[in-house]
Amino acid sequence: MKQQRMLIPTLRDVPGDAEAASHRLMLRAGLIRQLSSGIYSYLPLGLKALQHIQTIVREEMDAAGAQEMLMPALHPSELWKASGRWDVYGPELMRLEDRNGREFALGATHEEVITSIVKDEIHSYKKLPVTLYQIQTKYRDERRPRFGLLRGREFLMKDAYSFDSSAEGLDESYTSMYNAYVNIFTRCGLQFRAVEADSGAIGGTDTHEFMALAEVGEDTIVHCPSCQYAANLEKALGRMPEQGAQSQASATSEPAKIHTPAISSIKQLIQFLQISPQQIIKSVALDVDGTPVIVLLRGDYELNEIKLKQTLGAADVSMLSENEILKLGSIAGFIGPVGLPNVKILADISTRGIIDAVVGANELDYHLTHVSLERDLPHTTYLDLHNVAEGELCSHCGHELLFAKGIEVGHVFKLGTKYSKSLGATFSDEHGNSEPIIMGCYGIGVSRVLAAVIEQNYDEQGIIWPETIAPFSIHLLTVQPQNEIQMKLSQDLYTALQQAGYSVLWDDREERPGVKFNDADLLGFPVRVTVGKKAGDRIIECKERRSGLSYEFTVQQLLAHCQ
Numbered sequence: 216m217k218q219q220r221m222l223i224p225t226l227r228d229v230p231g232d233a234e235a236a237s238h239r240l241m242l243r244a245g246l247i248r249q250l251s252s253g254i255y256s257y258l259p260l261g262l263k264a265l266q267h268i269q270t271i272v273r274e275e276m277d278a279a280g281a282q283e284m285l286m287p288a289l290h291p292s293e294l295w296k297a298s299g300r301w302d303v304y305g306p307e308l309m310r311l312e313d314r315n316g317r318e319f320a321l322g323a324t325h326e327e328v329i330t331s332i333v334k335d336e337i338h339s340y341k342k343l344p345v346t347l348y349q350i351q352t353k354y355r356d357e358r359r360p361r362f363g364l365l366r367g368r369e370f371l372m373k374d375a376y377s378f379d380s381s382a383e384g385l386d387e388s389y390t391s392m393y394n395a396y397v398n399i400f401t402r403c404g405l406q407f408r409a410v411e412a413d414s415g416a417i418g419g420t421d422t423h424e425f426m427a428l429a430e431v432g433e434d435t436i437v438h439c440p441s442c443q444y445a446a447n448l449e450k451a452l453g454r455m456p457e458q459g460a461q462s463q464a465s466a467t468s469e470p471a472k473i474h475t476p477a478i479s480s481i482k483q484l485i486q487f488l489q490i491s492p493q494q495i496i497k498s499v500a501l502d503v504d505g506t507p508v509i510v511l512l513r514g515d516y517e518l519n520e521i522k523l524k525q526t527l528g529a530a531d532v533s534m535l536s537e538n539e540i541l542k543l544g545s546i547a548g549f550i551g552p553v554g555l556p557n558v559k560i561l562a563d564i565s566t567r568g569i570i571d572a573v574v575g576a577n578e579l580d581y582h583l584t585h586v587s588l589e590r591d592l593p594h595t596t597y598l599d600l601h602n603v604a605e606g607e608l609c610s611h612c613g614h615e616l617l618f619a620k621g622i623e624v625g626h627v628f629k630l631g632t633k634y635s636k637s638l639g640a641t642f643s644d645e646h647g648n649s650e651p652i653i654m655g656c657y658g659i660g661v662s663r664v665l666a667a668v669i670e671q672n673y674d675e676q677g678i679i680w681p682e683t684i685a686p687f688s689i690h691l692l693t694v695q696p697q698n699e700i701q702m703k704l705s706q707d708l709y710t711a712l713q714q715a716g717y718s719v720l721w722d723d724r725e726e727r728p729g730v731k732f733n734d735a736d737l738l739g740f741p742v743r744v745t746v747g748k749k750a751g752d753r754i755i756e757c758k759e760r761r762s763g764l765s766y767e768f769t770v771q772q773l774l775a776h777c778q
């Protein structure tokens with residue numbers, strides 16, 4: 216492709232509100248443009264990179280035996296009502312009406328639709344197992360769309376759904392998807408960890424998240440730099456205390472996964488957990504033994520100071536300055552009064568097997584249940600985080616543990632029969648008995664992966680694409696397009712490199728060399744081939760974007776190298 220004719224609107228400066236590096240670079244390199252908050256167009260270069268990710272996803276899903284299909288984005292509300300999620304999903308679900316006043320949702324995820332298809336088409340154990348997937352646009356009215364493609368309101372997701380006739384079958388389907396995810400993220404050149412996670416609004420009991428390590432990530436994981444251990448600290452709870460704060464927690468004879476620190480006010484609780492402004496007390500519930508339990512979840516809900524006052528009593532609230540209350544974010548969904556001295560804080564949720572207690576949070580589908588620890592999946596760790604603080608030693612290899620920020624790029628769930636039961640998707644087993652189909656679901660944020668790849672691969676000059684994702688593999692740059700010798704040599708190379716199987720963007724523009732070199736660094740393809748002054752001697756320069764190393768080659772040497 217000749218750059219002269221291609222729409223690559225690079226920018227020197229970016230709008231001030233682009234905080235994340237990937238967002239800034241995608242705007243600057245002309246990969247995307249914003250249409251509205253959380254809604255983006257992919258320009259030609261951005262689309263190419265996105266398509267490369269889709270190809271990797273397709274290849275690995277197909278290799279794992281999953282079958283591609285495509286479902287509608289427009290869902291009749293009846294389906295979501297049947298599963299119960301019309302009410303549960305809340306304002307994140309985009310809703311609309313047709314001309315006759317019939318309600319629809321824009322698909323935020325497709326459990327309902329796929330289950331209704333399987334319900335109609337599969338009736339016997341002989342047709343199971345089956346795993347179906349699609350790569351499709353999803354809609355979520357995120358409260359805070361931000362960081363460009365990292366948190367959009369319209370985004371591209373690969374979602375897969377497995378259907379099995381037995382729990383063992385589900386285990387196999389799950390492991391096969393899990394392994395496909397490891398392959399996908401590895402091929403995308405991402406540094407990632409798989410961690411245990413809570414199941415959020417989807418309602419599964421066995422689930423892992425795949426976290427791309429990056430400072431901009433909204434989740435915190437603890438990991439060991441020397442072995443593979445990693446765990447999510449933050450899905451359903453406040454951050455673990457830093458060293459020092461740890462000693463304030465009184466030792467407890469509770470099961471190892473539950474802290475009972477000596478805390479008598481919200482203020483101490485905040486200090487103990489070092490809650491960041493984004494973390495709030497989302498809900499309070501009764502533990503199995505009747506003790507109130509505070510479940511900390513990320514999110515930001517509207518400040519509800521009145522509820523806070525009613526629940527805790529004015530005395531406690533008065534201990535917080537207005538600023539602190541604001542910082543705390545908001546308090547949502549309390550059930551009944553909370554006697555703080557008795558509160559159990561589930562500070563270990565979502566790390567090691569969640570918790571033994573069944574926590575009845577007051578929001579449907581936020582029920583956290585015990586998760587078996589008897590699993591053996593690669594890239595996953597089951598750290599005992601009971602006493603983990605930054606700087607402590609890994610219980611597996613003795614290396615110092617680190618905290619890191621992660622971007623959730625993928626998520627695998629064992630759903631069980633939640634949707635098959637509510638939507639009536641059953642099969643008849645070998646004995647003719649009717650049973651609900653056992654399901655799993657598996658998501659990858661394809662557009663989020665694109666941004667995550669950039670978050671991990673850039674420098675001050677611009678993007679540094681991994682070869683597998685780069686929009687083009689070679690950037691051929693003609694320093695002086697008006698120079699006939701340079702143009703002729705460039706044309707020969709352009710043809711020869713493409714014949715050798717490389718994708719080439721040829722910068723044939725009449726621009727100052729400085730502008731062209733800067734753009735090449737910004738666009739960040741793996742190799743730049745520069746045709747300049749030495750074209751007469753058939754000598755060109757090759758520069759590796761990642762290492763910055765450059766070499767002079769004769770044309771023959773280059774082409775021999777490329778064969």
Ligand code: ATP
Nearest residue numbers: 364365366367370372623624625626658659660663
């Ligand atoms: P998050 O915790 O970031 O809100 P999620 O847990 O709500 O994500 P899932 O329902 O697990 O997301 O969806 C599957 C995948 O889709 C996620 O792992 C993530 O990679 C991607 N994804 C979810 N929400 C968004 C979004 N708003 N923009 C881009 N990708 C997203």
Ligand code: MG
Nearest residue numbers: 307355357415
């Ligand atoms: Mg979400």
Ligand code: MG
Nearest residue numbers: 415424623626
């Ligand atoms: Mg999540």
Ligand code: MG
Nearest residue numbers: 415424623626
């Ligand atoms: Mg998720």
